[in-house]
Amino acid sequence: MSGLSDEIAKPRTRSSWNWIGFALSVTIVGISVYVLVDILNDVDFGRVATNLRSMPAAQMGWVVLFVVGAYATLTCYDFFAVRAIGANHVPYRIAALASFTSYAIGHNIGATAVSGGAVRYRIYSRFGLRVVDVAKICFLTGLTFWLGNLAVLGSGMAYRPDVSGRILQLPSEAVRVIGIAALVLLCVYVAWASRGPRAIGIRNWSLLLPSGSSTLIQIGIGAADLTCSALAMYSALPSAPEGELLTIAIAFVSATLLGYASHAPGSLGVFEAAMLVALPGVPKEELVAGLLVFRMLYFLLPFFLALVTMACREYVLFLRRNETTARNRTVMSQKVPENAASKSPDACHRARKVG
Secondary structure: OHHHHHHHHHHHHHHHHHHHHHHHHHHHHHHHHHHHHHHHOOOOHHHHHHHHHOOOHHHHHHHHHHHHHHHHHHHHHHHHHHHHOOOOOOOHHHHHHHHHHHHHHHHHHOOHHHHHHHHHHHHHHHHOOOHHHHHHHHHHHHHHHHHHHHHHHHHHHHHOHHHHHHHHOOOHHHHHHHHHHHHHHHHHHHHHHHOOOOEEEEOOEEEEOOOHHHHHHHHHHHHHHHHHHHHHHHHHOOOOOOOOHHHHHHHHHHHHHHHHHHOOHHHOOHHHHHHHHHOOOOOHHHHHHHHHHHHHHHHHHHHHHHHHHHHHHHHHHHHHHHHHHHHHHHHHHHHHHHHHHHHHHHHHHHHHHHO
């Protein structure tokens, strides 16, 4: 009876954790929407439109450049993970395709681990990778993301705790303590990974974690991604305040993490509310204009390109399957007469022998 009760209790435990996560996501989204509506009440959208129309082409070019840089660093997430699990036969172009499409689609649909994982499996399965291999890739790319965030956000919270404090609604000293704790945790993890091969896993699933030096590469990839994204956000502001790059970068990373925790599609509403709360010194109309530009170029345009890319790829694969099927049928049809001809003399010989 005790074994039966244990088996019954396990699903309930998992279910309770799922409900906690769901409730947390709903709470974050609800509070963010309320705050966003309240902040936008006194925004002059006519001035927002004016700021958008008056944005120079050169400034828009810088935003595009940094967005491209951000997605270029994202390709390193998958390429690093593919090499880490020993799938050296997968070329960079395939890792880049899987990374770009999975992140561009996952960013907008939400639940990136699930939606992005499905896209990755569709691409990597043609190279012999199984579900468990794709799960390892997703884990390693997520680890790279969080290591980079611990480094960047931990440093920002320790140096400028007031920015993240406005989002978290916590005193600056408490935020600084959290930032320092994050950096200490990061250093402990690097030291732990450097002391020898480290593996994690449950039952038949195990993964060899990157070494200390490889972990530093992961941190560099994550930090580069966040830096390019923050620069894109900074460049999107119609009149970016001089000397406020670090402030905007810290606000951006904090808002990104809050949006990621909400699991809202595209972090819609959550990201914008966090940015508006974190940057009270930036005129609202200018910040809203910058957020619209950033969402269009970082979220919507890559999403459209990823969908077109996947559709074209599936169409090409469909044509190749049809060509292969037609070729096989032709070969089979040619073999049938040959087999019949080769059998006919034997049949005649047997017929004569019987006669």
